Amino acid sequence: MPEAIPSTAAYLMLSGTLFAIGLVGVIIRRNMITVLMAVELMMNAVNINLVAFSHRFASLEGQIFTIFIITVAAGEAAVGLAIIIQLYRLKSTINVDEARSMNG
């Protein structure tokens, strides 16, 4: 009889799926706002992983680090969106492929 509650492996597989979807979004999309949203999706996947392991090992460290990751995500979103606004003012586009004046 399999266990009746979702196991840690189920949570890890869900978080892996979300991470892979976010990674695909970062690579294939051209709209910079959507790329930033995909990055947030990947951070959420990592948070699920940390909380699942925090429950598995009955330790609070995972939740503490999740809170720090949420803090970093907030700062990253603010700075990234400011860069997007500045790019839109300079080039009138938020296409990632257009921002190539540094020949990257």
Add this chain to the structure above:
Amino acid sequence: MSPELLVFAVIGTIAVAASILVISMRNPVHSALFLLLTFLCVAVLFVMKGAEFVGAVQVLVYAGGIMVLFLFVVMLINVRHLPDEKVLSNFWKGGFAVGLAVFILFVTLVRPGVYHDPVPSDKALRSTYTYRHRKVKNPDGTVTRKLIRRGKVAGNSEAVAMALYTDYLVPFEVASLFLLVAMIGAIVIGKRELSASEEENIPAYMLERSETEHEIKEAMSA
């Protein structure tokens, strides 16, 4: 099927479907709304794993703060005026290949059975402790005061706060400094240089120097 497994299946399916829609919508506003749905589903998963405080922070910070920021920027950048161009980047095939490879890697790493374990009680996730002095009689007759740690089971918020303000106090303060730096950086990057015609139209009250500044200058020169 137990209710927990049912909730996990439903919420997980909604989260995966919404996140696929996030990266496939053409309009960023629709993407943002589906991202909001994903965040709420993840918050439910946090609560199911005994992390109530993190779930509440997820709703407040992500769904309340970051989503509003995204929607504001989408409104500032007029989406309708953007050229109607391809959604996919030039190397979308490589992107799908990398995503599939990462997905297969994760699924083979954590295939069912690897972490099958009796689920421990989440008592440790909600227990906090206090320190007390207690008089202890030593074998040689002297009486000393000894610090004794006493645990008690409280809520998850209390336990997280206890860990955050004792063991993780320095990272906590560093995080506040990080937020300050991010705020200043966002303001400096996002501010706009005024053109010459705009500078002429600045209202007079904005250019007036405050009286305190005058007083400070006079005091400095005196």
